[in-house]
Amino acid sequence: MAAKLWCFILFIVLIQANVFAYQYQVGNLQSWNIPTSADPKVYTNWPKKHTFKIGDSLLFLYPPSQDSVIQVTKESYNSCNLKNPILYMNNGNSLFNITSPGVVYFTSGVSGHCEKSQKLEISVYASDGSLPMPPASGPSGALADSAPSYPTVFGGIPSGPSKSSSSLLNVKTSVLSSWVIGVLICGLLGSKI
Numbered sequence: 001m002a003a004k005l006w007c008f009i010l011f012i013v014l015i016q017a018n019v020f021a022y023q024y025q026v027g028n029l030q031s032w033n034i035p036t037s038a039d040p041k042v043y044t045n046w047p048k049k050h051t052f053k054i055g056d057s058l059l060f061l062y063p064p065s066q067d068s069v070i071q072v073t074k075e076s077y078n079s080c081n082l083k084n085p086i087l088y089m090n091n092g093n094s095l096f097n098i099t100s101p102g103v104v105y106f107t108s109g110v111s112g113h114c115e116k117s118q119k120l121e122i123s124v125y126a127s128d129g130s131l132p133m134p135p136a137s138g139p140s141g142a143l144a145d146s147a148p149s150y151p152t153v154f155g156g157i158p159s160g161p162s163k164s165s166s167s168l169l170n171v172k173t174s175v176l177s178s179w180v181i182g183v184l185i186c187g188l189l190g191s192k193i
């Protein structure tokens with residue numbers, strides 16, 4: 001009986017860990033800035049240590065007089081094009097909410113910073129483990145094709161009711177399946193002891 005109970009408690013803890021939304025402080029840094037010589041690859045290495053999921057958020061901290069954060073397209077990320085960002089944040093305490101799977105690209109809105117590796121690429125996997133890519137488009141007109149679709153995909157504007165309800169549904173189904181698995185395994189374990 002005790003084993004069954006412990007098993008169940010363990011499962012509840014695992015479910016919580018899986019469902020809770022995390023707020024990540026970007027780079028674990030007090031200041032979003034050009035990487036220092038001590039850690040020149042901080043923005044490349046930091047995302048590799050984490051698994052980002054829908055509901056998590058990214059906190060960029062910086063003195064607002066010195067920096068800013070922009071979310072850009074892949075093309076702009078690669079070429080350090082600061083024009084027409086998808087999202088512009090400059091209050092020094094910028095929270096980006098992850099609302100959909102895919103790859104999100106950030107850099108600094110201050111000219112010259114992107115070239116000095118102040119850029120961040122975050123991959124957000126869907127609950128089925130897939131990583132949706134923005135629609136592929138030819139080399140020319142790539143910007144024109146993909147740019148308009150981003151705001152709706154990544155929700156620069158506060159997420160609408162359809163989005164929040166669908167992510168809520170995902171959470172609910174994953175909790176439900178964890179519970180079912182938990183009950184089955186704990187039940188088996190309990191009956192053998």
Ligand SMILES: *[C@@H]1O[C@H](CO)[C@@H](O)[C@H](O)[C@H]1NC(C)=O
Pocket residue numbers: 095096097156157158
């Ligand atoms: C993310 O969510 C927080 C809290 O709900 C909100 O204050 C913030 O403005 C949101 N960020 C964006 C970029 O919409």
